[in-house]
Amino acid sequence: MIRSLLIANRGEIACRIIRTARRLDIRTIAVFSDADRQALHVREADEAVHIGASPARESYLVGEKILVAAKAAGAAAVHPGYGFLSENAEFAEAVMEAGLVWVGPSPASIRAMGLKDAAKRLMDEAGVPTTPGYLGDDQAPDRLKAEADAIGYPVLIKAVAGGGGKGMRKVNAASEFADMLTSCKREAAASFGDDKVLIEKYIERPRHIEVQVFGDSHGNVVHLFERDCSLQRRHQKVIEEAPAPGMDEATRAAVCEAAVKAARAVDYVGAGTIEFIADASQGLRADRIWFMEMNTRLQVEHPVTEEITGQDLVEWQLRVASGEPLPKRQEELSIDGWAMEARLYAEDPAQEFLPSTGRLDHFVLGRGIRVDTGVEEGDRISPYYDPMIAKLIAHGRTRDEAIEALVETLEQVEVWPVKTNAAFLARAAADADFRAGEVDTAFIPARLDSLVPDSMPPEGVWNMAAEAVLASDFGGPSDAADPWRALQGFRANAEADWRVALRHGGETRTIAVSEDAELAGVATASGDTMLVFAEGQAFAFKLPGAGGGAAGGAASDGSLLSPMPGRVIAVDARQGDKVMKGQKLVTLEAMKMEHSLVAPFDGIVAELNAAEGAQVTEGTMLVRVEKGE
The missing domain is CATH 3.30.1490.20 (ATP-grasp fold, A domain)
Known part of the structure; x- marks a missing residue:
């Protein structure tokens, strides 16, 4: 067995690998960028090595720096996690040429499946159906x-x-x-x-079905059944589950057999995923499911497979990389219950899913289910990396049980001041069609308006904030000395007929509190702000006259401000141009996503302070549009 392991990754997956390595008594070495000096994966590893500046292209994507770190720390092996260099054949070769164990498939397998056109030709030759x-x-x-x-x-x-x-x-x-x-x-x-x-x-009613495969260096290949990853937004997976709803045994056998055939075609060793696209217009049928691509690495959603099979896939990776045969034969693997995973992102659904950065002053996740995360309360969400901050994984005897556990946990998420998509995820998982298994990749786009929660508090939340004020000395002189007051876990049930004035954003209300109020939620106070966490959302209230105000979008004078730190990747207007409302003017890239700033009204570009390739900070004025005559 490998005795020391460098993890060429960060965040949640690095912490996940460390957890298994520690159980196997393997010494772990983390790598970190400037932005990650105090990160959880750095704190949890036995040793940590600095590899460069905050942008991934100057640290986590520089294979030479990672190899230098591995040699300096005396690592015996390198685990790439997912993303970054995990499917980079040149990096895999460099690791092996340096005399280290590569915890992953061979460079030849990575290359064979790395280009979609070549992979599809190879699958055609192997008899695997393709689109x-x-x-x-x-x-x-x-x-x-x-x-x-x-x-x-x-x-x-x-x-x-x-x-x-x-x-x-x-x-x-x-x-x-x-x-x-x-x-x-x-x-x-x-x-x-x-x-x-x-x-x-393009398949009109597509479902994204994938099969977990595993091979070893002794010629063995098995599958660990399928996952359904159809709930997606902009081609990014949102909620995954295993097994796939509506999959009968005959179809499962055909799809899993095709996946094993695909893995054997490239002499696959290690963890991999064969992704299929299914035309679900007539239900899941073996003759309407086609190979799409292979991911030659561990997947983000691997926990749902672990939950239904009882296997630790990271342990499998480490054992196979050490030269051992697969821990289980195909006939020893079976499905137990149902599992679901929701990806909790630092983003604001009410603002078109704009990524949210900052310090996690309050961070409470998960009660009774598995939580895989790379952050703790007090950590910071930076603009340099993917905005996923945790995975919430529920397991139940049935699909309904798994859904209930997932929705309950999502509705209890408490994060502040960073925004999350918890309420959006809870609404998606609670949707009647989702519960019925009526899923496809258009599920979220077709229901987006109903799934995105309103940023304004519902009536019950106003009432709860008012009751929490009455139950505390909120707003009094002692708040400054004790920023997080003893309201954590408070449940509303106030006494009779009091009135409390509160402000949220630009709206002020006077709330009459009655003695029979029964409201679900959690309230806590920080300085002059009363926070209410309810149904996965966080709402901040202030007493009238307290500092602070509502956050704005484009300024009324037509100024377009950078909503976050990022890099300008496109400028589609010049100073003096006539523009129309909604016309794209500047595109930013932050947290691996693109965000466009558009003209707020018809007019003329009066100022342009954006240059392609420039790094900008949050609040930078990039464009100002003046109304035309």
């Missing part, structure tokens, strides 16, 4: 459009080297193709250094 499409080397725009026309719209343009929803565009009509192709190629080049694309038939 109709164009995989050719001719990338001329006219040729690509002709192929799309022949396939028939809608089609999907996908970056050959893509992943994680990047470099992917749906094209509904021929008239849209040229613009979508340009956008897709630009994003692919920026994200992967390769703008080559393929064209696929």
Whole structure:
């Protein structure tokens, strides 16, 4: 067994790997950037090595720095986690050439599955069903459009080297193709250094089904059943579950057998995921499920597979990398119950899912279910990395039990002042169609308006805040000395007929509190702010006259401010240009996502302070639009 392990990653997955390594008595070495000096994975590892500046391209994506750290710390092996360099064949080769154990598949397997067009050809040869499409080397725009026309719209343009929803565009009509192709190629080049694309038939009612596979160096390959990852927003997975709802045994056997066949075709060793796209218009059927791609690494959603099989997949990885055979044979693996995972992101659904950064002054997650996270209360969410801050994983004897446990936990999330998508996730999991198993990748887009919670407090939350005020000396002189008062866990049930004036944002109300109020939620106070946590949301109230005010969007004078620290990746206007309301002017990249600033009204670009490639801080005025005559 490996005795020392460097983890070439950060955050939640680094902490997850450390947990298993510690149980196996393996010494762990963390790496960290400037932004992560005090991060949880650094604190939990046996040793930690600094590898560079905060941007990932100057630290976590620099293989040479990671190898220097591994040698300096005396590591015997390197685990890449997911993302970053986990599917980089050159890095895997460099690790092995340095005499270290690579906890992952061979560079040859990574290369074979790394390019979507080559992988699909290989799967065709292996007898694995693939979706109709164009995989050719001719990338001329006219040729690509002709192929799309022949396939028939809608089609999907996908970056050959893509992943994680990047470099992917749906094209509904021929008239849209040229613009979508340009956008897709630009994003692919920026994200992967390769703008080559393929064209696929767009499946109208698709479900994302994937199978966990595992191989060892002794020629054994098994599957650990399927997961359903259909609940997505902008091609990013939101809620995953195992097994897949509506999957009968015959279809499961066919899909899992195809996955094993795919893994054997590339002599696969280690943890991998074969992703399929299913046309669910007639339910899940083996003849309407096609290979999409293979992820040659551990997946973010691997915990749901662990929960239904009782296996530790990180332990499997470490044992296989040490040369041991797989811990279980296929006939020894079975499904026990149901599991669901929700990805808790630092983002604000009410503001178009804008990432949220800052210090976690209050951070309470999970009561009775598994929580995988890379942060604790007091840690900071930086703008440099993916905004996922935790995974909440529920397991039950039935799918309904798993849903109930997940919804209950999501509604009890307490995070402040960083915004999260907890309430959005709770609404999605509680949706009647989701409960009935009626899921596909259009589920969230079709219901987005009803799933995104209102940023204004409901009546019951106003009442609870007022009752919490009456139950404390909130707003009094002692608050400054005790910023987090003894209201944690408070449940509303106040005495009779009091009136309390409160302000939330720009709205002030006088609340009459009656003795029979029965409201669910948690309240606590910080300085001049009363916080109420209810149904996964956090609401901040102040007494009239207290400091602070509502946060704004675009200023009334037409100034567009950077909503977060980030990098300007596109400037689509020049000073003096006439622009229309809603026209995209500047695009920022932060936390691995793009965010566009648009004209607030028709007018003229009076000031332009944005330059492509520039790093900007939160609140920087980038563009000012003046109303035209």
